[in-house]
Amino acid sequence: MIPAGFEYHRPTDVASAVAILGRHGDEARVLAGGHSLIPMMKLRMAAPAHLVDLRGIAELGRIEIGDDAVVIGAMVAQHDLIAHEGLAQALPIIREAALQIADPQVRSMGTIGGNLANGDPGNDMPGLMQCLDARFALVGPGGEREVAAREFYESAYFTAREDDEILTRVIVPRPPAGAGWAYEKIKRKIGDYATAAAAVMLGEGFASVAMTNLADTPVWCEAAGRALAAGDVEGCVAAMLEAIDPAEDNRGPVAFKKHAAAAALRRAIARAQARRA
Amino acid sequence: MTDQTMTPEERAASLEGMGCRRKRVEDVRFTQGKGNYVDDVKLPGMLFGAFVRSPYAHARVKSIDAEAAKALPGVVAVLTAADLAPLGLHWMPTLAGDKQMVLADGKVLFQGQEVAFVVAEDRYLAADAVELVEVEYEELPVVTDPFKALEPDAPVLREDIKDQKEGAHGPRRHHNHIFTWEQGDRDATEKVLAEADVTVEEMIHYHRTHPCPLETCGCVASMDKATGKLTVWGTFQAPHAIRTVVSLISGIAEHNIRIISPDIGGGFGNKVGAYPGYVCSVVASIVTGRPVKWIENRMENLMSTAFARDYWMKGRIAATKDGRITGLWCHVTADHGGFDACADPTKFPAGFFNICTGSYDIPTAYLCVDGVYTNKAPGGVAYRCSFRVTEAAYFIERMVELLAIELNMDAAELRRINFIRKEQFPYASALGWEYDSGDYHTAWDKALKAVDYEGLRREQARRIEDFKAGRTRKLLGIGLSHFTEIVGAGPVKNCDILGLGMFDSCEIRIHPTGSAIARLGTISQGQGHATTFAQILASELGIPASDITVEEGDTDTAPYGLGTYGSRSTPVAGAATAMAARKIRAKAQMIAAWLLEVHDDDLEWDVDRFVVKGAPERFKTMKEIAFAAYNQAIPGLEPGLEAVSYYDPPNMTYPFGAYVCVMEIDVDTGEWKVRQFYALDDCGTRINPMIIEGQVHGGLTEALAIAMGQEIAYDEMGNVKTGTLMDFFIPTAWETPNYVTDHTVTPSPHHPIGAKGVGESPNVGGVPAFSNAVHDAFRAFGLRQAHMPHDHWRIWRIAENLGLHG
Numbered sequence A: 001m002i003p004a005g006f007e008y009h010r011p012t013d014v015a016s017a018v019a020i021l022g023r024h025g026d027e028a029r030v031l032a033g034g035h036s037l038i039p040m041m042k043l044r045m046a047a048p049a050h051l052v053d054l055r056g057i058a059e060l061g062r063i064e065i066g067d068d069a070v071v072i073g074a075m076v077a078q079h080d081l082i083a084h085e086g087l088a089q090a091l092p093i094i095r096e097a098a099l100q101i102a103d104p105q106v107r108s109m110g111t112i113g114g115n116l117a118n119g120d121p122g123n124d125m126p127g128l129m130q131c132l133d134a135r136f137a138l139v140g141p142g143g144e145r146e147v148a149a150r151e152f153y154e155s156a157y158f159t160a161r162e163d164d165e166i167l168t169r170v171i172v173p174r175p176p177a178g179a180g181w182a183y184e185k186i187k188r189k190i191g192d193y194a195t196a197a198a199a200v201m202l203g204e205g206f207a208s209v210a211m212t213n214l215a216d217t218p219v220w221c222e223a224a225g226r227a228l229a230a231g232d233v234e235g236c237v238a239a240m241l242e243a244i245d246p247a248e249d250n251r252g253p254v255a256f257k258k259h260a261a262a263a264a265l266r267r268a269i270a271r272a273q274a275r276r277a
Numbered sequence B: 001m002t003d004q005t006m007t008p009e010e011r012a013a014s015l016e017g018m019g020c021r022r023k024r025v026e027d028v029r030f031t032q033g034k035g036n037y038v039d040d041v042k043l044p045g046m047l048f049g050a051f052v053r054s055p056y057a058h059a060r061v062k063s064i065d066a067e068a069a070k071a072l073p074g075v076v077a078v079l080t081a082a083d084l085a086p087l088g089l090h091w092m093p094t095l096a097g098d099k100q101m102v103l104a105d106g107k108v109l110f111q112g113q114e115v116a117f118v119v120a121e122d123r124y125l126a127a128d129a130v131e132l133v134e135v136e137y138e139e140l141p142v143v144t145d146p147f148k149a150l151e152p153d154a155p156v157l158r159e160d161i162k163d164q165k166e167g168a169h170g171p172r173r174h175h176n177h178i179f180t181w182e183q184g185d186r187d188a189t190e191k192v193l194a195e196a197d198v199t200v201e202e203m204i205h206y207h208r209t210h211p212c213p214l215e216t217c218g219c220v221a222s223m224d225k226a227t228g229k230l231t232v233w234g235t236f237q238a239p240h241a242i243r244t245v246v247s248l249i250s251g252i253a254e255h256n257i258r259i260i261s262p263d264i265g266g267g268f269g270n271k272v273g274a275y276p277g278y279v280c281s282v283v284a285s286i287v288t289g290r291p292v293k294w295i296e297n298r299m300e301n302l303m304s305t306a307f308a309r310d311y312w313m314k315g316r317i318a319a320t321k322d323g324r325i326t327g328l329w330c331h332v333t334a335d336h337g338g339f340d341a342c343a344d345p346t347k348f349p350a351g352f353f354n355i356c357t358g359s360y361d362i363p364t365a366y367l368c369v370d371g372v373y374t375n376k377a378p379g380g381v382a383y384r385c386s387f388r389v390t391e392a393a394y395f396i397e398r399m400v401e402l403l404a405i406e407l408n409m410d411a412a413e414l415r416r417i418n419f420i421r422k423e424q425f426p427y428a429s430a431l432g433w434e435y436d437s438g439d440y441h442t443a444w445d446k447a448l449k450a451v452d453y454e455g456l457r458r459e460q461a462r463r464i465e466d467f468k469a470g471r472t473r474k475l476l477g478i479g480l481s482h483f484t485e486i487v488g489a490g491p492v493k494n495c496d497i498l499g500l501g502m503f504d505s506c507e508i509r510i511h512p513t514g515s516a517i518a519r520l521g522t523i524s525q526g527q528g529h530a531t532t533f534a535q536i537l538a539s540e541l542g543i544p545a546s547d548i549t550v551e552e553g554d555t556d557t558a559p560y561g562l563g564t565y566g567s568r569s570t571p572v573a574g575a576a577t578a579m580a581a582r583k584i585r586a587k588a589q590m591i592a593a594w595l596l597e598v599h600d601d602d603l604e605w606d607v608d609r610f611v612v613k614g615a616p617e618r619f620k621t622m623k624e625i626a627f628a629a630y631n632q633a634i635p636g637l638e639p640g641l642e643a644v645s646y647y648d649p650p651n652m653t654y655p656f657g658a659y660v661c662v663m664e665i666d667v668d669t670g671e672w673k674v675r676q677f678y679a680l681d682d683c684g685t686r687i688n689p690m691i692i693e694g695q696v697h698g699g700l701t702e703a704l705a706i707a708m709g710q711e712i713a714y715d716e717m718g719n720v721k722t723g724t725l726m727d728f729f730i731p732t733a734w735e736t737p738n739y740v741t742d743h744t745v746t747p748s749p750h751h752p753i754g755a756k757g758v759g760e761s762p763n764v765g766g767v768p769a770f771s772n773a774v775h776d777a778f779r780a781f782g783l784r785q786a787h788m789p790h791d792h793w794r795i796w797r798i799a800e801n802l803g804l805h806g
């Protein structure tokens, strides 16, 4: 459980971080909270020669609550997502989801940017951000571009981010007033990734539904959202069950996961409906 | 208040002796981070060792190329079996009479097996060098199923003994067969089964799991070439036995070996055995002349050192139609992995599994255990239980539940009518034990009353109605368990480990000012010996517990003992403590008599002093006597006040308890929640109720883990699927229910203070309570047996198989 040797860099602005990444190509990896990357390094499943720590870059640690959108810096820790009152007002579903990630120790280190950039289908934030139709700001040698969360995930650990790009901000549109919301996660124990998790937003004539750890990417299902918008809960569940593609692992066989997925989704819908103003 | 004005009760209370909720003296250090664990041992010039391990479960080792590793600056040596062979140390004896490879000798038998030992200047370099050792393997067919291992054409695992027809425990009938162990009366049991009104037959699996202590195994070996003395600090639950074993296998004279167990961060059986890491560290220290440290990481701990359980128990139980159990038959297929490294007393290859008649008066019984080799890690330790007792308790507590289903009887009532009655003790069981004492009916009735058992059953009936009517998706399970433990191994006449009798010891020295030090042959790993043994002494000697130091774990200073596991410390070393204290008190009485100028017999003991009978104002306190022992020339008495006792217990002790678990279960997701848990323990005389409660809380939490998800699982290729704490379930505070503890007190008649031991009872009784709760929730829908662990998907599968998902 000892990682291979590496060079450690701690730039203080995004441009220098991007420059270091550019210099070392795929030898370099960004280090955020380290709670996905360092375990991989300890298992020697990852052995980057250069680690570029983003913790010295102050601008990545901000949360801005705008009228139309909330902007969250990539280095905001999951703990800070929970603690931020303004964010809890604007998007309470983020607090509900963040509280279900790992445990307090992990949450005080792990960041939203790391959780989103990691590309692990077990991470909770990607599905949530797809549900919320967030956009990710990526900064690379050629400047900044934005990618929709719903376009970002290609397969397990593969995303639209280039090796020399840094995810800097997450732009989350504010849902319409009175929308109902819920993040429901079924897991084996505290500190576990989801057996099945569901993010649900719904309101007058709209609904958005995404699920986590039931395919090699998060699953945002347009048809499920459409059915739910029309008030058809079972249609929503059926559409989602079509869209997911879980794999057997220690959490259980495929049939169980589908059953648990349906249960998680129904719970999330029920809670979101109850919360709708 | 002075000595003169205090009542005897006040004086007794001020001693903080037996029965006192004395705070743990260890915790001042532990909670301040001032513990001293093996990884805290840092010696000048110390090197660090790390293993190259096999990625395969069964393979031939074609070649090992360590050149690149040796070329890495800072790497001092790379040991392989070829280097150990000239010393005869490439294999080592196991506690079970088998032998085990220290480093792969031509082949590997389980994933994670030790192949080479890299020694480097620090642990980082050692980890890098491990990556550079090139091993060429040729994969062999893997067998992880003990039943398949016994098929005629199963791959030969142990080529070294494939033609050996006789094993350490009798004949071997197949190349992967280790032993057959039989107890009881086969013919009589078959007859009872054939003639019974009712019989039930079922296969019950107690899955493989692991003790997984917070601190993993490790050691620091330091050979001082100038003095010829070898010192080994390590996570040893039995330091003296380790010293003898090291001497026997290394040839180093025993007086030149010093074994030190510093603070140990939990053992639970994981730290009883001898591991390749110890041997390699010792050899590396001898070869390099420098101290060598080896510490397992978590994955290595889960994969390679000492698993527990893995018993397939086929049971048959016979009863009359009104529920009197008349016979019990059991056949166990015991999966021991690649080497038989079980930690059991030598004559008991399946431990004390023959306690499997449990708390019941079963006149006729038969047990047969077959040990089998598979491509899994060796071990088979008593994980927070006496040897194989939790398997036995689980077996009988499932069989009784199954019988209740068959008879359509209430499971609590069925138990009650079959309990051994109070007046039957000492009770000779059909499988050969003599239970010392018990009062099961009183405990059972108290437990059922405390939880309002009838009310719970009514609630459960309503819940079933609601479920059937579609008003809820949650079922309610009421898990019962009445267990009998067998601990305190044990009488030297039948209990030994590698020929060492399982007595234990205590040596006490009273200092001139009346304080004391006691040293024992046991070693605490969290049990709080420094607290509780001082309490025994306080009550026996009238010296405040706070004036007594308890020291264990250094073989140069402590008297010889067999260590701490199997709840043996209190039954054996605790008895030795009381007996040594009584020797001191006898001498103290003579000193007091001389000081008071009366005859010994004219004195009586009063809490902390000897008093002249009929003249209460004339007395000598223990403190005064202690001083006199060092400054008076007493005719016919040697100076000083010391004693040592080696205690060979006349019998085991038999703690018991009654547990009730109430569990809510979601049939769609398999999620569960323990709503209530009531644990009544009878461990005889209670030394420190607070420590007992702590032990019960901890043991129940481990039982919860095992029943509800904790498992060492292998795939078909022999890969460990649960090698990290992401998949190996350790409950956090969140999953841990609130426990209500209770007790009755039935002292052991043969133990000097009547104490029976408690550390493991909650695991033994807890596993069946949790598992029975799951089973009970589905009883109304036709469930008979569903194997543990009851993790979410397996509970879901129960409901699915019963058609509860519509």
Ligand SMILES: Cc1cc2nc3c(=O)[nH]c(=O)nc-3n(C[C@H](O)[C@H](O)[C@H](O)COP(=O)(O)OP(=O)(O)OC[C@H]3O[C@@H](n4cnc5c(N)ncnc54)[C@H](O)[C@@H]3O)c2cc1C
Residues within 6 Å of the ligand: A029, A030, A031, A032, A033, A034, A035, A036, A037, A038, A039, A054, A074, A075, A100, A101, A102, A103, A106, A109, A110, A111, A112, A113, A114, A115, A117, A118, A122, A123, A124, A125, A165, A166, A167, A168, A191, A192, A193, A194
């Ligand atoms: C015991 C445990 C339990 C866990 N349980 C959960 C859980 O239930 N749910 C869950 O969602 N997560 C869970 N996690 C993961 C945790 O939330 C991680 O913190 C998170 O996945 C990664 O965030 P990080 O800041 O730690 O990123 P790091 O580990 O530092 O980085 C992760 C990856 O993302 C890249 N990266 C990080 N930041 C950026 C950036 N700004 N731009 C570009 N690339 C970047 C890194 O190079 C790396 O490849 C768990 C972790 C542990 C250790």
